[in-house]
Amino acid sequence: MTHLVIFAALATVPLLAIVLLRVNGAIAFMSLCLGSVLVTYTSSDVDSVVSGLEGKHAAHLEPWVQVALFVLPLLLSLLFTRGSVKGSKSLLNVLPAAATGLLCALLIVPLLPLALRQEIHQQAVWRQLNDAQTAIILGGAVFSLMFLLFTHRRKKSDEEGKKGKHKG
DSSP states (O other), X not given: OHHHHHHHHHHHHHHHHHHHTTOOHHHXXXXXXXXXXXXXXXXXXXXXXXXXXXXXXXXXXXXXXXHHHHHHHHHHHHHHSTTOOOTTHHHHTHHHHXXXXXXXXXXXXXXXXXXXXXXXXXXXHHHHHHHTHHHHHHHHHHHHHHHHHHHSOOOHHHHHHHHHHHHO
């Protein structure tokens, strides 16, 4: 049961953080994608550095170094973009926020220590999430791109108003 709670927290904590801090869910989703790239391409080098610093006790740190590399871009996005979603955009932001929470759970579980990962893999909800990974990734990417495109476009009246102010 504890493993199910941990798994649920992996999905709901990012979702709640994004919604409550009014962070742009699309940026958070892309931050998790960046975290995945960091883990894929830099974790072996970072693990080597940590192993050099910690010596023989570093082997148990490897999964946690990967988890840290994975969540660091998300944490920085939460910190630096809080309060960036205002008004009616908050309702639209729920879709990329939900996709971010699901993607977080989907990508972080394989990075966890073996015993914890195996316990989570035995959960039915993990199998359902794993089966839905394509839909989560594609849906999250589409929701995020649409949110960015539709909420960050300038209106013609704004552009014309700014042009008129610069001339005078």
